[in-house]
Amino acid sequence: MTERISVCCPACRREHLYTAPSFPCACGASVSPALDRHGTATAVTHDVRAEDWMSLRCAACGRRDEWPYPELGCPCGTVLRVPVTGGSAAAAGVTETEGPRQQRPRFPPVAIRTARDAVTAAALYLRWLGYRDIRRADQRPPSGVGLAARGLLAQVEPTVRPASLRDVECLWLTAMTESAGCVYFSLAGYAGDARARADDLGVPLFVLDLTGTAQPVNSLADELDGGTLR
Incomplete structure (x- = not known):
């Protein structure tokens, strides 16, 4: 209990x-x-x-x-x-180990009340997608909190500041140096140029609502959300 x-x-x-x-x-x-x-x-x-x-x-x-x-x-x-x-x-x-995407249970969100909750919600969502060994990233990002899993870097912006173009580019560059994919989570959304640049670079963008649910912002995030487990 x-x-x-x-x-x-x-x-x-x-x-x-x-x-x-x-x-x-x-x-x-x-x-x-x-x-x-x-x-x-x-x-x-x-x-x-x-x-x-x-x-x-x-x-x-x-x-x-x-x-x-x-x-x-x-x-x-x-x-x-x-x-x-x-x-x-x-x-x-x-609980039973998760199977293929069509059998994956509905994501159980965690309410976000603090910045720590936002990081937890992002980590739980990545686990739900099938990424394992989630940990803090070796390199601390210029803003927010970095998470890492095998083959993936994630950045969480838990403040009320929209993620900027520089934030997206820094995450992408760091992922490139580690030969990893990347994904961004933000509580307050993204600047317009940041969204456009993310599409160019292939970075999935999510917005975390206060229920702890990750909402896809671009088509890349839609594909990740609907993809198979890794």
Whole structure:
């Protein structure tokens, strides 16, 4: 059963009931971080950073993957880092391994309330598409957060700033040097010249809505969304 704890905001002292998120392991099991009932939530005062990830081990197969630390947005405006105990994870049920595209279940979105949620939603969506071994990218992009999988680089812009032409070109150039494909996720959409350049370079563009669903912006993203698992 998914763990739940009470989290107190250090700014306004409001109490929240927080449920641990579940992440899909490549083996088909769901894993969740072990929440620290005796820990104290802390306010996040910096922008989302690729280094702020935790390593979770799947109790079903022993595999380790990296996922963003859990965060919670308080109505007072404070973003809270929810305390966890080490990097362990509990199995939260086992599901069948995904098969061909026509048998793939509907994507279960994760509501976006913080910048961290946007990164998590993008990573979950890539897992749903069939990409495995998702991790933070070796090279930090000029803006946003970089994710990497085998043969793919992804960039997530979790702010209210539309992705620019330079953002798209930098992602494409980095992917070219690593002989990888690339994909861009943005909360606030894209500048007009960025969309046109992405079409020229072959970069799929997605917009993340607040439900955590990735909406294709160009035809390349439509093809990726409807493609077969890798």
